Amino acid sequence: MSLINRDAQVIWHPYTQMKNHLPHVPIVRGEGVYLFDEKGKKYIDAVSSWWVNIHGHAHPHIAAKVAEQLNTLEHVIFAGFTHEPAVRLAERLLPLLPGVQKKVFYSDNGSTAVEVALKMCLQYWVNTTKEPRTKIIAFKDAYHGDTFGAMSVSGRSIFTEPFSPLLFDVEFVELPNAQNIEQLKSKINYLSNEVACFIFEPMVLGAGGMLMYEAIYLDQLIETCQKHGILTIADEVMTGFGRTGKYFSTEALQTEPDIFCLSKGLTGGTMPLGVTTCNSKIFNAFLSDDKLKTLYHGHSFTANPVACAAALASLDILLQPETLQNIKRIESRHQVFSESIIGHPKLKNVRQNGTILVMEWQTEGDTSYLNGLRDRLYLYFLERGIILRPLGNILYILPPYVISDEDLAYIYQNILTALEEI
Numbered sequence: 001m002s003l004i005n006r007d008a009q010v011i012w013h014p015y016t017q018m019k020n021h022l023p024h025v026p027i028v029r030g031e032g033v034y035l036f037d038e039k040g041k042k043y044i045d046a047v048s049s050w051w052v053n054i055h056g057h058a059h060p061h062i063a064a065k066v067a068e069q070l071n072t073l074e075h076v077i078f079a080g081f082t083h084e085p086a087v088r089l090a091e092r093l094l095p096l097l098p099g100v101q102k103k104v105f106y107s108d109n110g111s112t113a114v115e116v117a118l119k120m121c122l123q124y125w126v127n128t129t130k131e132p133r134t135k136i137i138a139f140k141d142a143y144h145g146d147t148f149g150a151m152s153v154s155g156r157s158i159f160t161e162p163f164s165p166l167l168f169d170v171e172f173v174e175l176p177n178a179q180n181i182e183q184l185k186s187k188i189n190y191l192s193n194e195v196a197c198f199i200f201e202p203m204v205l206g207a208g209g210m211l212m213y214e215a216i217y218l219d220q221l222i223e224t225c226q227k228h229g230i231l232t233i234a235d236e237v238m239t240g241f242g243r244t245g246k247y248f249s250t251e252a253l254q255t256e257p258d259i260f261c262l263s264k265g266l267t268g269g270t271m272p273l274g275v276t277t278c279n280s281k282i283f284n285a286f287l288s289d290d291k292l293k294t295l296y297h298g299h300s301f302t303a304n305p306v307a308c309a310a311a312l313a314s315l316d317i318l319l320q321p322e323t324l325q326n327i328k329r330i331e332s333r334h335q336v337f338s339e340s341i342i343g344h345p346k347l348k349n350v351r352q353n354g355t356i357l358v359m360e361w362q363t364e365g366d367t368s369y370l371n372g373l374r375d376r377l378y379l380y381f382l383e384r385g386i387i388l389r390p391l392g393n394i395l396y397i398l399p400p401y402v403i404s405d406e407d408l409a410y411i412y413q414n415i416l417t418a419l420e421e422i
């Protein structure tokens with residue numbers, strides 16, 4: 001039996017209607033920006049395998065470090081025990097983050113990093129006041145993950161619909177701009193004493209449709225929060241590790257968030273690992289002789305040494321000058337191409353932040369995730385050996401930083417023909 005048929009017998013895929021889905025491509029090997037299927041067909045991974053892969057597939061440096069760690073210590077319980085890769089990774093990560101981040105709390109993925117951040121904030125208020133705050137502010141089109149807490153602070157959509165009665169109440173606000181910023185600030189001022197925290201994706205909202213907004217307005221929202229003691233969480237799960245042209249998207253801010261959530265690119269896309277960092281204000285609120293003030297949270301694989309080794313190896317590569325040069329090169333190639341398609345009659349909007357280039361297709365009627373245009377675009381590029389997975393009518397390129405100019409040109413060329421043919 002072929003892999004596709006065996007898969008169909010036993011596998012339930014994520015975000016997939018299993019009754020009438022497109023065929024799953026059987027991938028046997030990866031190298032750099034390329035993935036190879038069973039028949040040897042080559043695909044350019046232009047979405048970095050769900051935004052996680054930053055240095056290319058099967059990177060030899062990461063592979064070597066992971067193998068070395070596997071042969072030394074594969075895992076150890078992280079309560080009551082510690083190990084070099086976890087400590088070293090925290091030592092290297094904290095100074096890289098904007099502001100003064102003091103501690104790293106490990107978990108398994110982006111959603112759990114968000115859960116930990118929310119629990120830190122909510123318990124901060126339990127630990128420090130008699131009347132704890134429980135309200136959370138988030139963006140209307142935010143995406144923070146698929147577990148219940150992360151889902152609750154994500155925008156309501158078809159993904160969250162079946163669970164909506166069980167999601168906790170969140171104050172959703174529009175993305176800030178020149179027109180509405182004063183109104184948003186008034187809203188925060190009005191709610192001030194009830195709000196525990198404000199969680200946001202800095203400058204680019206990923207799964208919500210690669211929506212973008214400006215740092216100056218986020219600064220004003222954070223400043224308003226800080227005036228009322230409202231804690232701020234920067235969810236850099238997608239934007240972190242160079243994606244927006246800087247190591248972290250929040251480097252564009254003047255203000256300092258209290259908490260950061262990291263995952264996806266953290267291990268270079270090799271292994272699952274989540275990180276929640278916080279400043280001393282948060283950490284100190286949990287220091288007490290009262291056991292009730294402890295953060296009682298942990299996962300079986302917390303700070304897995306192999307995942308930490310992958311993250312350390314990925315950082316080695318990220319911090320090489322060549323990587324930043326690659327990021328800048330992609331950024332400028334994107335810019336030149338976007339200038340050539342801005343105003344195209346089939347496109348509603350073209351936007352870019354760092355290595356992310358977004359083309360919003362004109363549609364009639366339904367522009368949601370269920371739009372048939374999405375599948376037509378997806379298949380068009382797949383046939384041509386390019387993996388692009390539009391979010392509804394929103395086509396975007398989000399490549400590993402090692403992508404060559406030739407491969408970028410090939411993708412752009414196919415987008416131009418798609419604009420004619422679809």
Ligand SMILES: *Cc1c(COP(=O)(O)O)cnc(C)c1O
Pocket residue numbers: 109110111112114143144145146201206207235236237238239263264
């Ligand atoms: C993907 C994503 C998450 C969730 O991460 P998972 O590892 O898929 O659980 C959270 N926040 C943002 C901004 C994301 O893009």
